[in-house]
Amino acid sequence: MTHLIQLTAADGFQFPVYQAKPTGPVRGAVVVLQEIFGINGHIRAVVDGFAAQGYLALAPATFHRVKPGVEMGYSADDIAAGVALKAQVEGLPAPGVLSDIQATVNHAAAAVPSGKVAVVGYCWGGLLTWRAACELDHITAAVPYYGGGMTQPAEIARHPKVPVLAHFAQHDASIPLEGVEAFRLAHPEVEMHLYDASHGFNCDHRAAYSAAAAALAYQRTLAFLSEKML
16 A cells, blocks of 8 residues: 655654555555656655565655755756755755655654664765664665765765675766775775666666666565564
């Protein structure tokens, strides 16, 4: 069952969340953090997929503080618009959108019997997933996919409070391999995998989609969540 819910952050800001509930026993919760294209069909499909695996799955609209109702495709114009919206959100006073992510995590933790919540994010959402793993509370595990900016020195300097599984791509023009290696050396505690693919390889709506890489990363993600959220 899927539907939109409204949540309220600590500062009183209200924002929408796309939520999908499993039909059988609930294994825990997964908060899905969007790319720069909003809560579009792909992100909703990801949420629905985690629900099918037995997780309460939720995707907060992380652009909502600067522009409501964002749902875009993957054209050059969409990319430019998404980059601009991301810059606006990144420019918000701290904690910015992390407050909305924390509110989503808190809601999810209260809604599942185990109280265990993982965060999984893609591209910009991967960066936010890394920050959440380092800064937020009530998170059990985190899985960033090709987190844009994760390999910058300021982000590498962070320290995760929970187990992290990180997926990167060998042919990612947005994330040079030198940065990936620097991240790996700085964080031996992070389980990291590098795929023969490009940025966005998990998204079957994009030209960069790699069915093999996406399937392997998803298999590893589900195994990681199963292990960490027992």
